[in-house]
Amino acid sequence: MSKNNLMDSGVKLLCSGLKSPNCELEILRLSSCKFSGNSCEVLASALQQPHCPLRELDMSSNYLMDSGIELLCSGLKSPNCKLEILRLSGCGLTNSSCLILNPVLDSYHSCLKELDVSNNHLEDSGINLLQEKRVDPKCKMETLTTKPILRSNFAPLELASGSHPFYPSSSNQPLPSVLTDLLRPETSHTRRKSDFPKIQPQTYLSQPQQSTPDHRSQVSGDEPLNIKNYEHDDEKSRVTKEYFGGASAENEIESISERSVxxxxxxxxxxxxxxxxxxxxxxxxxxxxxxxxxxxxxxxxxxxxxxxxxxxxxxxxxxxxxxxxxxxxxxxxxxxxxxxxxxxxxxxxxxxxxxxxxxxxxxxxxxxxxxxxxxxxxxxxxxxxxxxxxxxxxxxxQPKKKYSPINGLVLLFLQESTLNVLLLPKNVDITEVSEKRKKLKEPTEEIYIETTANCELVPKGKYSLSSDPEEHEVNPSTAKFLDYENYENYVPTFQVFLTKLERVKLNLKGEGSDECVWNSNLKFPASLIEGRPSVPSPSSPYTPPGQDFFFKHKAALEARLGLLRPILSELETHRVLNPQEREEVESKEGSVQNRTLLLMLEKKGGPAQEEFYRVLKKCDEYLVMDLEGPYRTYARYPSLLRRDLNNRTQEQVVH
Structure with a gap:
């Protein structure tokens, strides 16, 4: 059934037949059938059936990945599994699969005599692990094929967009015959190391020879291949694009990987x-x-x-x-x-x-x-x-020449009648951006306006923002996208000064282009434009002062907590720590001691953090004052303010 579009749904239907007590199928060849590692689960289930007669299974050139092999091994480990030949050539496997297969080969009831893991991303350590099993007298495996995938060290082969990384391109142009020969798994016999031509790393094939209709090479195995070294990446790219359409193999491989789980x-x-x-x-x-x-x-x-x-x-x-x-x-x-x-x-x-x-x-x-x-x-x-x-x-x-587009965000924050427009990279934490904007704008409240934000932006590229109607003033009218590396300070790229109109349409365009990279139609309630929210904005839940202090200054406490003995003694007295926990903290040194204490308090929850805050004010009030800021401390504890004012008055009298 090789080279058919069975996909996962087809394999699932097939396995329902394999589980039948009447099934007598001993050889199943499913190479290049476009199914994923998810199918390994139903195949493993079939292999576990006591009446399953399968002796040979070929799943080559399907992107199973390590996760698929892990699912398959649940069937291979079964005492009922009678499989003797397993072909996994070109399945996108890494060294992890070698580790997964290792206990299967160790199993005393394993019947595997032949294993093909060629054309995968295996390293020497993974291959050596399998080789050691092959020479182990307890292992029944006789033939192991581990030919590595044909690629340069740092330039993966490129295949046509939309195709499976190990399938021929849908284009009418044939693949180079040697590549086709290497990527196509043998179904009639196992190719051993001596069967493959010797190809040096960091080489690319020059112009391909004419191939037969089934794309197989007509040259003999002893005939030298036409190999050409390319010194420049541009030349490598030209060759791969000529044969494979120019899209990266990684692109399709990893998109499949993302969809699998x-x-x-x-x-x-x-x-x-x-x-x-x-x-x-x-x-x-x-x-x-x-x-x-x-x-x-x-x-x-x-x-x-x-x-x-x-x-x-x-x-x-x-x-x-x-x-x-x-x-x-x-x-x-x-x-x-x-x-x-x-x-x-x-x-x-x-x-x-x-x-x-x-x-x-x-x-x-x-x-x-x-x-x-x-x-x-x-x-x-x-x-x-x-x-x-x-x-x-x-x-x-940093790119050596011009920048390529990245996925960006256009975030809008309304402050009274000013709309702040931020151009940022897409992987920022929007909640953190909003929190930091609030702190910058205190005491004036700023409201995050949720709208379509995704777009593509070119780092250092110039953009212009326009509004409709035009009576809304935009400042500046043109600006560069400079915050493409900014993950800390979030400042506006543009500001739109709104009139009392209820609607505004914003258009963002690249310099010298009439095409919008982003646009949005906004409708504001009149009360928002006048600076008064139509509905109260949700407030943050109340956090007790001790918990607020603990989490806000945890990093500083880890570095600055001084002598812990009086603090630990107080915490033990008030049953926040038991003697064993205190002993564990005291067994540590330096900042590790502080970190251990803080981690314990964090796990114990709010009441413990409140008590720690009270104890710290008693044992090291000046550290608390420095972390909180004197004005906040005085506002919360007026007695401290009176005491410090008295001290300053006495000092002035003395002078």
């Missing part, structure tokens, strides 16, 4: 943290989970708790490695260690260009940093596998 969207708990927001996500199970506000996606191996917040960028780190921010900087913690992967939303628009310019900076607690290559880059996310938590931020290299 959709994350569950959650709304985290939020707390103020200095001038930023701190989020908390208690997770009860494994899976993919996406934050509604930041767009971050967390992959949890089991239940756990993720605490994360945005942090100001230290541009010294980026200057040293010649990168610029491509997203907010996040401080991410998971005390249980169950967070294994983070997906960072990006703003890039990929139109045939590479994705190597995106990376992630990792900053340790000791302020050391390193640049990390992503596990994969999809159309929407940069995916990073992690083994520990600290600060992570999305970065990119």
């Amino acid at each position: 959709l994350p569950e969207v959650f709304s985290p708990e939020s707390h103020p943290y200095n001038d930023w927001k701190s989020y908390r996500f208690p997770c009860s199970s494994e899976g993919l989970f996406q934050c509604r506000y930041t767009g971050l996606v967390f992959k949890m191996d089991t239940g756990g708790e993720v605490e994360y917040r945005t942090e100001p960028w230290n541009y010294t780190h980026l200057a040293n490695c010649k990168y610029v921010p491509a997203g907010p900087l996040f401080d991410i913690k998971c005390p249980q260690g169950t967070l294994s992967q983070i997906r960072f939303p990006h703003c890039e628009v990929f139109s045939g260009k590479g994705r190597r310019h995106l990376s992630v900076i990792h900053i340790s607690d000791s302020d050391e940093y390193e640049m990390l290559d992503p596990h994969e880059t999809t159309d929407s996310y940069v995916v990073l596998n992690i083994s520990g938590c600290s600060k992570y931020g999305l970065t990119k290299t």
